[in-house]
Amino acid sequence: MKFTKMQGCGNDYVYINCFEENVEDPSALAVKMSNRNYGVGSDGLILICPSDEADFRMRMFNADGSESEMCGNGIRCVGKYVYDRGLTDKTTVSISTLVGIKILELNVIDGAVDTIRVDMGEPVFKAEKIPVSEGGNEIVRKTIQACGENFKFTCLSMGNPHAVTYVENIKDFDVEKYGSVIENDKFFPNRVNVEFVEKVNDNYLKMRVWERGSGETLACGTGTCACVVASVLNGLCGRRTEVELLGGNLMIEWNEENNRVYMTGPARYSFDGVWLA
Incomplete structure (x- = not known):
């Protein structure tokens, strides 16, 4: 073959x-x-x-x-x-x-x-559509515990489920330790992709990702889109933002007029x- x-x-x-x-x-x-x-x-x-x-x-x-x-x-x-x-x-x-x-x-x-x-496409915020086990039309800064640490997650779907949280030093963060636990948390009935994000400035973010079923990967396109949408909701970046991943950079735009997210890479x-x- x-x-x-x-x-x-x-x-x-x-x-x-x-x-x-x-x-x-x-x-x-x-x-x-x-x-x-x-x-x-x-x-x-x-x-x-x-x-x-x-x-x-x-x-x-x-x-x-x-x-x-x-x-x-x-x-x-x-x-x-x-x-x-x-x-x-x-x-x-x-x-x-x-x-x-x-x-x-x-x-x-x-x-x-x-x-x-x-x-x-458009980001999805309703709990049952992400899906998450509880919540309403928007899940922002939801506290989830992993390995004795509390994380605040913004959850959404970009066609698959994502949970985005923020850390101060992405380079040294133990993605496997925390990502493997959060992926399988009971809050996520279909498991979840976990994005750990560090803000550099209003138009530049750094991200590492734990993908459900694959572990840490060098990049995740839907996850990068979710990262920017979540960061806009949290007031951390603009609607057109570059994201640095372990494997390279992607440019993400969340269009305010049509609510659609565009990824270039x-x-x-x-x-x-x-x-x-």
Whole structure:
């Protein structure tokens, strides 16, 4: 089976072109291929599929085999793949996901996609839609305890659930210790992606992320969007803010007129391969 390894800001996935390949059990395959010692090594598996409602369909599986609703870094790589590999000649591409159709604007340089601007949709704040186990139309500065420490979280969905909190020194913060506990807190019935954020100034944030099903990753697109939305709600940044991740930087805009969040960032190839197992 042919595959392509790609990454967006270091958030790396194995991509399979399902126009050419057949994947019978993507959950099991995600576990095997994502293993960094015995497999390809990745944060998960993404399938590029035909769609009846959009130009393409994306399915995304975490490293533990669980299927996720959306992946911001992953969808940028899908946009680059379908254009660079000749599956489309459009520079505006629609991609179907479990949380609806996303529109990608491809920035093409010398015949190849360099950066991609993704319409990530509107943030969702209602408790039952995130979901969280209690709350109303907005969960801001909710106290959750982990490992004897209290954290104040702002919770929202960007197609998948996010909990955003703030720390003073992101570089030395123990993301694994606290993220692994908060991910599975009873407040989050479907588990949660946890974003730890340090404010640099009104238009620049630093973020590290613990992704449900994958652990700490170098970047998370939906998480970066959630980080900026939460920071606006907490009065910590402007609506157009750059976010520094372990794997690179993303520019996020929360448009005040249409309430939609836009993410701009790179997508890169790592290598092509053949899965013999």
